[in-house]
Amino acid sequence: MEPYRIKAVEPLPRTTRPQREAALRRVHYNLFDLRAEEVTIDLLTDSGTGALSAGQLAAAMAGDESYAGSASFHRFRDAVEELTSYPHILPVHQGRAAERILFSTLAGPGRLTLSNTHFDTTRANVELAGGEARDLPCPQSRDLDGPGPFKGNIDIEALRAVLDGPEASRVALVLMTVTNNGCGGQPVSMANLAETAAVCRRHGVPLFLDAARFAENAWLVTRREDGHRGRTPRQVAQEAFRLADGCLMSAKKDGIVHVGGFLGLRDSALAQRCELLLIATEGFPTYGGLAGRDLDMMALGLAEALDPGYLASREQAAGHLAGRARAAGVGIVEPPGLHAIYLDAGRLLRHIPAHRFPGQALACQLYLEGGIRSVELGSLYLGREDEQGEPVISAPYELVRLALPRRVYTRGHLDHVGDVLARIAGDVLARIAGDPGSVPGYRITEQAPVLRHFRVRLQPVPVGATTSRPSGSSRYWASSHSAGG
Numbered sequence: 029m030e031p032y033r034i035k036a037v038e039p040l041p042r043t044t045r046p047q048r049e050a051a052l053r054r055v056h057y058n059l060f061d062l063r064a065e066e067v068t069i070d071l072l073t074d075s076g077t078g079a080l081s082a083g084q085l086a087a088a089m090a091g092d093e094s095y096a097g098s099a100s101f102h103r104f105r106d107a108v109e110e111l112t113s114y115p116h117i118l119p120v121h122q123g124r125a126a127e128r129i130l131f132s133t134l135a136g137p138g139r140l141t142l143s144n145t146h147f148d149t150t151r152a153n154v155e156l157a158g159g160e161a162r163d164l165p166c167p168q169s170r171d172l173d174g175p176g177p178f179k180g181n182i183d184i185e186a187l188r189a190v191l192d193g194p195e196a197s198r199v200a201l202v203l204m205t206v207t208n209n210g211c212g213g214q215p216v217s218m219a220n221l222a223e224t225a226a227v228c229r230r231h232g233v234p235l236f237l238d239a240a241r242f243a244e245n246a247w248l249v250t251r252r253e254d255g256h257r258g259r260t261p262r263q264v265a266q267e268a269f270r271l272a273d274g275c276l277m278s279a280k281k282d283g284i285v286h287v288g289g290f291l292g293l294r295d296s297a298l299a300q301r302c303e304l305l306l307i308a309t310e311g312f313p314t315y316g317g318l319a320g321r322d323l324d325m326m327a328l329g330l331a332e333a334l335d336p337g338y339l340a341s342r343e344q345a346a347g348h349l350a351g352r353a354r355a356a357g358v359g360i361v362e363p364p365g366l367h368a369i370y371l372d373a374g375r376l377l378r379h380i381p382a383h384r385f386p387g388q389a390l391a392c393q394l395y396l397e398g399g400i401r402s403v404e405l406g407s408l409y410l411g412r413e414d415e416q417g418e419p420v421i422s423a424p425y426e427l428v429r430l431a432l433p434r435r436v437y438t439r440g441h442l443d444h445v446g447d448v449l450a451r452i453a454g455d456v457l458a459r460i461a462g463d464p465g466s467v468p469g470y471r472i473t474e475q476a477p478v479l480r481h482f483r484v485r486l487q488p489v490p491v492g493a494t495t496s497r498p499s500g501s502s503r504y505w506a507s508s509h510s511a512g513g
């Protein structure tokens with residue numbers, strides 16, 4: 029069971045089906061453009077959407093808002109140093125600010141960063157700094173149904189090959205994303221992390237953690253990796269941070285705060301250079317773009333996220349939703365992690381070809397049937413079409429992500445999602461058999477040249493029952509990034 033009870037509640041927005049139909053038409057079938065009060069269960073992202081604890085709210089009241097040297101900063105710094113072992117902790121307003129500061133200091137023009145998978149803002153900040161971001165996910169990450177316990181790992185052989193090859197001198201740093209958000213939220217094993225650290229040390233290349241979900245990764249290590257069962261998530265997390273030379277942190281995930289992050293560094297000279305940028309662009313180093321109360325809430329959130337009872341209930345919640353999806357006949361990315369369930373829309377809505385976006389069709393059905401907001405991670409996100417709307421690049425899998433905000437939804441809410449999935453997989457599929465046009469595909473009417481899914485406009489188009497989907501290359505899934513957190 030959840031290791032907390034509820035002290036403050038917020039009514040869920042309720043809508044009628046005609047209202048939801050009108051809302052979808054108004055936003056041109058782009059769920060990012062819905063107003064939040066039109067959404068009953070919001071599974072768009074787990075970023076900054078968690079519930080604060082009574083302890084965090086109390087700490088917020090005790091926050092010290094001094095411009096420099098605030099007590100809040102010192103409490104925050106001590107807590108983060110104890111967890112990470114890094115002597116230099118630079119607070120920032122969110123993860124991507126830490127990315128910008130680190131990469132513009134360390135990974136300039138011509139430099140190369142290597143990662144198990146760069147998150148989308150991470151890649152963008154490497155490229156903005158003039159560098160090149162290269163993903164080296166392990167081969168198992170490409171197998172959607174595979175049972176691998178650590179499909180988020182980096183491909184060690186590929187890493188060695190780059191560091192032993194002609195490009196070695198270009199490598200600025202290696203970045204391990206835990207858990208691997210771009211690869212279905214799959215975890216990284218301690219063995220893989222330790223081996224990566226050894227390879228990096230041998231080549232004199234710094235290793236950083238993109239630690240947004242460090243606690244969830246640590247939990248899955250204690251559950252799945254020999255030699256770590258029976259350890260606490262805190263012990264595993266501490267060891268993970270100690271294997272690296274620093275970290276980038278978006279505390280909107282496992283910091284369980286609405287905004288916040290930090291850059292942790294071992295190297296004093298590097299910290300000094302980063303601090304200059306911090307002062308110029310985020311704020312004085314004892315607040316870094318945050319209020320004192322934010323620092324106190326973050327310090328506490330980082331500790332609460334490591335509570336084994338909380339992590340166990342989060343794993344059970346994700347497992348419960350995964351079980352409901354499987355029981356409804358909806359395939360998912362296996363095995364489920366903690367922060368999200370990824371539905372295989374391509375297999376469910378076989379009558380919709382990739383360039384008519386079966387993932388978006390399922391996301392729209394989830395909203396229509398149950399007021400549930402999710403995000404498409406398929407060909408709308410990764411694909412490209414020509415002027416006539418014919419496919420040029422398709423995603424290898426047509427996925428829909430149901431992200432799970434921390435401490436927000438109960439089993440009852442997840443059962444509502446399960447019921448809606450079952451209804452879609454039952455009624456709707458029966459309807460499709462009689463009349464394929466009843467669950468339409470979508471055509472793009474307007475799009476931006478990059479990150480098109482955020483601002484895209486769509487129009488429903490009927491699709492035939494017999495259209496087959498072109499199968500894409502798995503390389504594309506491997507180099508994919510997830511959306512907005």
Ligand SMILES: *Cc1c(COP(=O)(O)O)cnc(C)c1O
Binds near residue numbers: 150
């Ligand atoms: C969310 C996220 C980021 C970016 O952090 P923001 O706080 O959204 O700026 C970076 N890396 C990973 C793995 C993330 O999940």
